[in-house]
Amino acid sequence: MARLAGVSEATVSRALRDLRHVAPETAEAVREAADRLGFVASRSASALATGRPKAVTVVTPALTPWFYSSVVEGVDAALRQAGWATSLVNLGEAGGQRRRLTAAELHAGNASAHIVNGFGLDEEEQRVVREVREPVVTVGGRVAGVRGIGIPEAEAARLAVRHLLDLGHRRIGHVGGDREPGLNAFVVGARRAAWAELLTEAGVDPDDGLFVSGGMQLEASRAAALRLLAGADRPTAVFAASDEAAYGVMLAARGLGLRVPEAVSVAGLDDLPFSAAFGLTTVRQSPAEQGARAAALLLAELGVRRGAVSTAPAPVELVVRTSTAPPSRSVPDRAPGATRG
Incomplete structure (x- = not known):
């Protein structure tokens, strides 16, 4: 692979581990050579070499609600593009028997950083998030003292x-x-x-x-x-x-x-x-974009992604459809034959 990419074996190793001191064009040449040879880097081997697992824990109260699932999709897409994995912690809220978020739950995936859906965390769970030693970002709901990505x-x-x-x-x-x-x-x-x-x-x-x-x-x-x-x-x-x-x-x-x-x-x-x-x-609003931005922020902090990542509020936009109109009494406001229920 080193010969095909025109670089040393050490450079190949650094490029596949996404280390900072590899020029972007060199890293791209190494990735193209890896693709041509059908080479897939082992995440476990990379973790052993760097001492850091290439995974980010994503904590979500449930998977079925639109906001939660969209955040997870946004995070996962951004991490996969960088060669990292998503370690999912689903608290199971939708099933009616929600597990409490504990330090053990948060670290179950042996991850290097954490993204937490901020809705619905009680005071004890927020304390767990605040005391995490690894980098952590919340999405969609503030936790005092913790960086968050969300809308205004x-x-x-x-x-x-x-x-x-x-x-x-x-x-x-x-x-x-x-x-x-x-x-x-x-x-x-x-x-x-x-x-x-x-x-x-x-x-x-x-x-x-x-x-x-x-x-x-x-x-x-x-x-x-x-x-x-x-x-x-x-x-x-x-x-x-x-x-x-x-x-x-x-x-x-x-x-x-x-x-x-x-x-x-x-x-x-x-x-x-x-x-x-x-x-x-x-x-x-776009929760998928918020999830992707949270992942990018952590990857930058971990030295995987170059350049600063904005923590400014995610954009919002008014979409006008047919459910709103000026107040009017010029037309019947009830359906024909309708009565109060």
């Missing part, structure tokens, strides 16, 4: 609420999260605070009767939205703290015979794969 939560919420205000809505409800298990208090708190602040800036009192909590889950949000929308003085628009919560609001409106957006406009935050089919106006 308040700015994302403000995009959705500002859109509703610009359409002419003033009585805007919020279906979000509160203190339910599995929620990051910073995330739900920032989104709720942004909603309240924008209403206040617009001269509207964000009274407690306009907020209900559905834990950012579909069914609980549907039940919460039924209470919010059933009264005669219902809001003309609702900002949901997640797309899943927004689906619940739209289902509740349907159950009450209320048209969307004629009777009530609905805006969410996430841009889940089904949101376009729902016609949901929402704020788009």
